[in-house]
Ligand code: ADP
């Protein structure tokens with residue numbers, strides 16, 4: 231029988247052994263980091279040396295690193311080695327000011343590919359699978375990240391790229407694809423393509439595993455995806471600053487994502503006070519890379535909000551699990567004095583069967599006040615022109631949103647297929663207010 235683990239010795243380490251490994255790797259990471267202009271200065275200023283680290287909790291003596299620090303020291307400020315020793319870089323989008331850049335040497339790429347292979351294995355993908363990677367290649371890390379991970383795992387890999395749903399369906403059928411990776415906002419569109427072609431993915435393909443992530447999505451959204459494709463969809467978490475995909479991944483139990491603690495130190499802090507949150511509470515995820523050479527990051531504030539799942543996982547892996555990301559701290563918007571996360575609204579919409587998969591929150595100034603407007607597509611199946619049904623659906627959304635976020639929205643139901651669709655990650659909030667943040 232095949233092992234249930236990709237690296238049994240590392241995935242099932244005892245808490246004590248994991249802590250010892252973290253201390254050893256954190257010290258080595260600090261040694262390297264000291265060679266970069268940024269950390270050379272920052273660690274000296276904080277008066278902390280590798281020898282000060284005796285337990286993983288000693289990490290709290292190190293300063294935090296923020297996205298602003300990465301931008302301010304773009305492009306080479308965090309680099310620990312001459313450029314000729316590096317072999318690849320990935321950049322973030324950089325819509326506001328400098329983008330951020332992460333450099334990798336051969337070791338970094340190899341250990342990243344290994345983590346992705348471990349993650350995919352953890353969700354049940356095996357070397358006999360045919361894996362189709364349906365996402366953007368290039369600077370976005372989901373493309374090459376999954377590509378090299380899947381190759382390391384030994385699966386036949388189809389680097390399909392993003393979009394062109396008709397071709398995706400054809401590739402899946404021609405090559406007998408059994409596992410795919412795609413972002414959650416794209417999967418319903420892929421399904422629509424099957425329907426349009428008169429096909430049913432459950433009957434007409436060999437698909438058995440979906441890997442998804444890169445965007446916040448609720449359990450209800452996952453439930454819809456699983457019902458469409460009639461197979462399991464596993465949540466996966468990563469970010470370019472920690473290489474990309476392969477930071478945390480669901481196992482077959484689908485109860486939180488194991489965060490690979492041999493390769494990252496995880497902390498959850500209150501985003502205001504930066505103090506650790508109490509056990510089980512939601513906080514901002516702070517990550518330290520433990521196995522990166524060209525550009526290690528210490529105590530990186532991801533801005534992603536999550537909590538730890540208590541207890542151990544029945545799968546036998548000892549690495550702790552994080553809950554679904556409820557969004558980034560900067561996804562939150564304030565309307566009429568209430569703090570709202572888009573995921574709170576998504577959860578309501580995705581539990582209503584008459585609602586399709588595309589939606590947008592518009593914040594606008596109407597008259598003297600600000601308004602929360604929800605534009606949402608009706609599902610194809612329910613778009614029958616029965617006005618009484620639509621009126622009921624509108625009422626339900628208004629009530630449930632008001633109960634959840636304490637603001638009464640106006641709801642615009644639109645025809646299926648009429649909302650603008652992004653190529654990559656979906657944009658869910660459009661702020662058109664005169665006076666933002668009010
Ligand atoms: P960008 O910052 O341009 O979106 P990244 O590809 O590095 O580029 O995106 C990483 C971010 O994507 C994470 O910090 C997090 O906010 C989000 N993300 C990644 N995986 C998930 C997931 N499974 N659930 C929710 N959000 C996710």
Ligand code: ZN
Pocket residue numbers: 481482483488543544545546547
């Ligand atoms: Zn598990």
